[in-house]
Amino acid sequence: MAEIVTANRLGDGVVVFLDAQLRWVAPFAQAAVFANESAKEAAIAAAKLSEARNEVVDPYLVEVVARGGGFAPKSLRESIRAHGPTIQFIFGGSALGAARSAQEGVHVPL
Amino acid sequence: MYRYDEFDAAFVSQRVDQFRDQVARRLSGELTEEQFRPHRLMNGLYLQLHSYMLRIAVPYGLLNARQMRKLADIARKYDRGYGHFTTRQNLQFNWPALKDTPDILAELASVEMHAIQTSGNCIRNVTADHFAGVAKDETVDPRPYAEILRQWSSLHPEFTFLPRKFKIAVNGAARDRAVIQAHDIGLQAVKNAQGEVGFEVYVGGGLGRTPMIGRKISDFVAEKDLIAYVDAILRVYNLEGRRDNKYKARIKILVHEKGESPMREAVEKEFAARRGEELTLPAEEVARIQAYFAPPALKAREAKSARVEHRASHDARFRDFVATNLSAHKTPGYAIVTVSLKPIGKPPGDASADQMDALADLAEDYSQDEMRVSHEQNIILPYVALDDLPAVYDRLSSVGLSTPNAGLVSDIIACPGLDYCALATARSIPVAERISERFGDGARARDIGPLKIKISGCINACGHHHVGHIGILGLERAGEETYQITLGGSGDETASIGQITGPGFSSEKVVDAIETIVDTYKGLRTDENEEFLAAFRRVGMQPFKEALYERSAGSDI
Numbered sequence: 001m002a003e004i005v006t007a008n009r010l011g012d013g014v015v016v017f018l019d020a021q022l023r024w025v026a027p028f029a030q031a032a033v034f035a036n037e038s039a040k041e042a043a044i045a046a047a048k049l050s051e052a053r054n055e056v057v058d059p060y061l062v063e064v065v066a067r068g069g070g071f072a073p074k075s076l077r078e079s080i081r082a083h084g085p086t087i088q089f090i091f092g093g094s095a096l097g098a099a100r101s102a103q104e105g106v107h108v109p110l
Numbered sequence: 111m112y113r114y115d116e117f118d119a120a121f122v123s124q125r126v127d128q129f130r131d132q133v134a135r136r137l138s139g140e141l142t143e144e145q146f147r148p149h150r151l152m153n154g155l156y157l158q159l160h161s162y163m164l165r166i167a168v169p170y171g172l173l174n175a176r177q178m179r180k181l182a183d184i185a186r187k188y189d190r191g192y193g194h195f196t197t198r199q200n201l202q203f204n205w206p207a208l209k210d211t212p213d214i215l216a217e218l219a220s221v222e223m224h225a226i227q228t229s230g231n232c233i234r235n236v237t238a239d240h241f242a243g244v245a246k247d248e249t250v251d252p253r254p255y256a257e258i259l260r261q262w263s264s265l266h267p268e269f270t271f272l273p274r275k276f277k278i279a280v281n282g283a284a285r286d287r288a289v290i291q292a293h294d295i296g297l298q299a300v301k302n303a304q305g306e307v308g309f310e311v312y313v314g315g316g317l318g319r320t321p322m323i324g325r326k327i328s329d330f331v332a333e334k335d336l337i338a339y340v341d342a343i344l345r346v347y348n349l350e351g352r353r354d355n356k357y358k359a360r361i362k363i364l365v366h367e368k369g370e371s372p373m374r375e376a377v378e379k380e381f382a383a384r385r386g387e388e389l390t391l392p393a394e395e396v397a398r399i400q401a402y403f404a405p406p407a408l409k410a411r412e413a414k415s416a417r418v419e420h421r422a423s424h425d426a427r428f429r430d431f432v433a434t435n436l437s438a439h440k441t442p443g444y445a446i447v448t449v450s451l452k453p454i455g456k457p458p459g460d461a462s463a464d465q466m467d468a469l470a471d472l473a474e475d476y477s478q479d480e481m482r483v484s485h486e487q488n489i490i491l492p493y494v495a496l497d498d499l500p501a502v503y504d505r506l507s508s509v510g511l512s513t514p515n516a517g518l519v520s521d522i523i524a525c526p527g528l529d530y531c532a533l534a535t536a537r538s539i540p541v542a543e544r545i546s547e548r549f550g551d552g553a554r555a556r557d558i559g560p561l562k563i564k565i566s567g568c569i570n571a572c573g574h575h576h577v578g579h580i581g582i583l584g585l586e587r588a589g590e591e592t593y594q595i596t597l598g599g600s601g602d603e604t605a606s607i608g609q610i611t612g613p614g615f616s617s618e619k620v621v622d623a624i625e626t627i628v629d630t631y632k633g634l635r636t637d638e639n640e641e642f643l644a645a646f647r648r649v650g651m652q653p654f655k656e657a658l659y660e661r662s663a664g665s666d667i
Contacts, residue, residue, distance in 0.1 A: 011137060012207035013161035054139040057157060075589065077528060080537075081159050085529035087539045090192060090453065090460045090510070 002064050002071060004031040005043045006081070007056035015081055016056060022046040024056060028082040033064055033071050111172050111480065112257050112402045114222045122219045125226060129153050130212035137209060154225030155211055158532050164203045164211060165228040166218060170238035170256040170280070171199035171483040171490075175470035178481060180221040182466035188214050193466065195451060195459040197523055197574055198277075199237050199483045200228060204530055226264065231272045233263035233344075237279045239287040240484035243403060244446050244492045246438035250282035250299035250307050254400045255336060258391065262337050269344050273351035274359035277316075278340070284603070289485060291315045291324040291605035292577055294361045295343060300330070307333040313343055313373065314365030317571035321607045322362040327374040333396060335381070338389040342380035346373070406478045406493065411443025415496035421503075428503055430514035430556065436499075445499065447477075447491040448484070448516040449506060455547045457539045458524045459487030468509040476502050485574075486523055486562075488516065518555045519563060519628065520546035523574055527567025527584060528591075534567035536584025536591035537617070541565055544621045549628070558628055561642045564599075577601035579643045580627060581608040582620065593620040597627065597654055598646045609651055612659055623658055630657040 005018040009026075016024040017031030022043060025031070034040045040061060047059035062078045064071040073079045080086060114122070129149070136146040150156075154165040166181070173181075181201055185193050188210045189203040196202055206214060218224055227234055238256040239245065259278055263269065269276070281288040282299035290296025296312035308330040315324025331339040347361045350368070365373050422429040437446040449469065451459050461469070469489055473481045476498045482490035494502055506512040515521045522545060525531065527538030542565055549555050564578030568585070575581030581596035593615050596608030615623045628642075630653055635645045646654075 008157060008161070011209045013157060013205075015160055051143075054137070057143050076537075076586075076591065077159070077534075080528055084160065085539075086537065087457050087529050088455055088543055090456050090465070091462050 002033050002035050002066075003040055003061040004033055004064055004071075004073075005047050005059055006031075006062050006078070007047060007051070007059035010054055010057055017082075018043050018047060024050065034061075111174060111253075112169070112399070118222070119219075122222075122224050122226075123216075125153070125224065126212060126215045126219050129215060133208060133212050148230070150208075150211075151229040152226070153211070153215065154228035155206075155208070156229065156532075158204070158530055159528075159534075160530065161205045162208055162211070163530070164206045164214060164225060165196070166201045166203070166223060166225045167228050167235040168200050168223075168483050169260050170236055170242070170253055171240050171485075172253065173473075173481045173483065174479050175474040175481075177221045177223055178466050178470040178473065180217060180223070182463040182470070184214055184217055185463040185466065192460050192462045194457075194526065195461065195483050195487050195489070197485050197487060197525070197572060198228075198235060199240070199485055200235060201483070202526075204526075229275075230270075231274050231276075232270050233259075233266065233272075233276045233278065236260050236263070237277070237288055237293075237485060239281045239283055240482040240486075240490050241287055241437060241446055241492070242282065242482075243405060244439055244441075244444075245283045245285075245287075246440050247285055248283040248440065249301055251400075251403055252280035252282040252288070252297075252299050253403045254396065255282075255297065255299060255309075255333075256280045257399050257402070258337065258396070259340065262340075269348065272344070272348055273353045274356065274361075276344070276347070276361070286601070286603040286605070287484075289574070289577060289601035289605070291603075292317055292321075292574070292601055293324065294347075295340060296324050297336075297340075302330060309333075309336060309339075311339065311343075313377075314362040315605075316360050316362040317574060317576045318360070319357060319569045319571075320360075320362065320366075321571070321576040322366060323605050323607060324362075325365055325370040325373070327370065327377060334391045334393070335385055337391055338385045338387070339377070339381050341389055342377045342384065345380050346376045350376070405441075408441050408444060408478075408493065409495075411441075411495055411497070413442040415443070415499070417497050418499050421500045427512070427514060428500070430551070431503055431512055432499065433556075434514050434518060435516040439493075443496055445494050445496055447494045447499075447502060449489040449491060449511050450513040450516050450521060451488050451511075452515055452521050452546060453510055453513045454515075454520060454550055455543050458522050458542050461489070465509050465511055468505065468511070472502060472505055486521065488521070513551050515546075515551035515555060517560045517562075518551065519549045519558050519561045520551050520555055522546060522563045522565060523578070524565040525567050525572035527565075527573075531567060533570060534584070535569070535586040536567050536593065538565045538567040538573055538582075538584055541582060541584070541593065541617070541620060545624055548621050548625060557638070558632065559638065559641050561628070562601075563624070574601060575599070576607045577605065578608060579646070580624060582624075585614065587614075591617045593617065593623075595620075595623060595627070595658075597651060598643065600643055611651065611655060626657050627654055630654050 020032040279288040279293040298310040311328040312324030477491040478493040524538040524542040528534040565582040566573035577599040599608030
């Protein structure tokens with residue numbers, strides 16, 4: 001099962017993901033996909049250390065699946081968390097969600 | 111409206127300083143998240159799906175222009191340019207940074223606002239009829255009593271750690287616009303034969319996973335005994351309410367398990383032991399608080415406005431607005447204007463910072479510097495002279511706030527749902543957006559007539575789906591969103607819990623299902639004056655069930 005590691009950044013609450021260097025990044029497209037158990041264990045251990053250093057809140061693993069030429073969160077909840085609200089906003093279009101997706105990429109590259 | 115005295119101002123300011131220190135200690139690592147969580151929740155700060163969320167208390171929904179402008183400023187400066195008005199008459203910001211929240215709270219304090227008791231197992235922000243003080247059908251203005259309850263319950267040492275959260279609503283009109291029977295305590299202010307004010311008291315109402323209509327445990331609690339009686343209820347609940355199971359901890363479960371009569375007896379016993387003591391409300395104190403809510407001196411006006419009639423004669427949208435967004439005012443020549451925050455295809459309850467500023471300007475120019483947030487997620491301008499309606503309408507139109515759909519099918523309540531909320535199991539807002547696009551605010555919506563659709567994205571029922579004429583509950587089944595529909599709910603004085611139609615519908619089919627329900631209603635109503643709820647109560651579930659599951663494509667779950 002392929003998984004990524006996510007959390008919320010403590011200071012501003014922004015959703016972040018661990019990248020291949022085990023650093024927190026906001027763009028979902030830069031999230032590292034961990035496929036084997038030892039890589040996952042190392043990643044979540046790094047995330048817990050970061051939590052203990054008060055950098056992030058509540059890190060956890062999220063299952064991702066191959067979709068549309070990349071990886072995407074399996075659950076709708078995590079997909080919304082990765083890409084922002086799916087709604088139309090009052091000030092026209094789907095400002096926040098679309099902007100965030102366009103800037104940050106919809107999928108983790110394969 | 112109530113204005114802070116020196117004590118209030120010092121108290122709120124002190125709380126801001128305390129929270130600033132707590133946030134600093136959290137950011138420095140001195141406090142762990144576990145240690146910090148109760149502190150942030152006490153100040154209305156949640157950690158949601160994408161970000162922190164700050165819930166700001168709007169006591170009984172009342173706002174002046176200065177406060178609304180401050181909310182607009184905060185939206186621009188610290189958030190993403192908009193805010194979300196909630197079913198608890200509050201305002202939520204969806205994207206604040208933790209490090210900014212002490213500054214946000216300091217800014218709020220400068221306009222006599224805060225976020226205290228908008229979370230946690232305490233007595234939450236007291237809500238009231240959003241037409242309070244101006245409705246033609248009103249017997250008693252509930253706001254002074256809501257304010258008295260607010261003051262009494264703020265940081266009440268005995269009731270800060272209740273078994274679960276506790277919500278009180280107050281109504282004083284013939285029509286219940288505060289959904290009092292779905293609250294932990296619902297108070298209906300009335301007058302007895304001698305003209306004295308008192309309260310009918312409902313206890314144990316609530317929605318969530320176990321919806322209950324409140325039980326009336328007293329027909330008349332005298333004004334002076336209001337706090338003593340409410341205190342007695344809270345004491346019984348605090349002692350006997352369950353703390354072993356979060357899902358059985360609300361007072362509704364206690365009332366249900368204990369029974370109505372034993373609950374009444376327990377409250378009366380507690381009340382008898384304490385009445386006449388320090389909790390008795392002094393008449394002069396009630397009068398002092400009432401003075402804050404004294405009706406403004408409104409210029410005498412003709413009951414009809416030639417200006418309105420002229421504009422309506424040639425402007426259909428204006429005519430529609432007048433037909434649905436005005437309510438009868440107790441002063442002739444004035445109207446209560448409901449500003450719909452339900453533009454077609456947009457999220458219910460959201461307002462941009464520019465719209466908030468425009469509302470503040472309108473309140474100052476045309477509504478005695480006053481607005482109300484309704485639990486239906488709209489904004490009320492309570493004092494608009496009929497002659498000013500064309501000007502008010504034009505200014506609302508210029509900022510996209512003149513949608514003529516108050517009380518109609520597209521005036522939908524929806525919780526934030528899975529687009530924002532960490533507890534949600536399905537999305538609410540996109541369903542509301544699609545329903546409102548399907549029915550619109552024009553001839554079709556007007557032909558359907560008054561219809562309340564309420565949507566919750568999980569079983570906690572923040573979207574009040576149980577009391578929607580049509581209720582929609584979003585759930586998750588096998589990784590897919592599914593929507594359960596209820597019919598026949600009502601949050602007014604004839605309160606009832608909706609009945610489930612049957613199996614749920616996929617996100618794709620739920621709007622078609624709503625259309626099937628609406629078409630079925632139109633086919634069976636006696637005439638166009640028979641509203642949806644009345645028709646449902648007359649014919650029951652069967653015709654709707656048949657239409658949903660037998661004649662149409664049916665449920666796909």
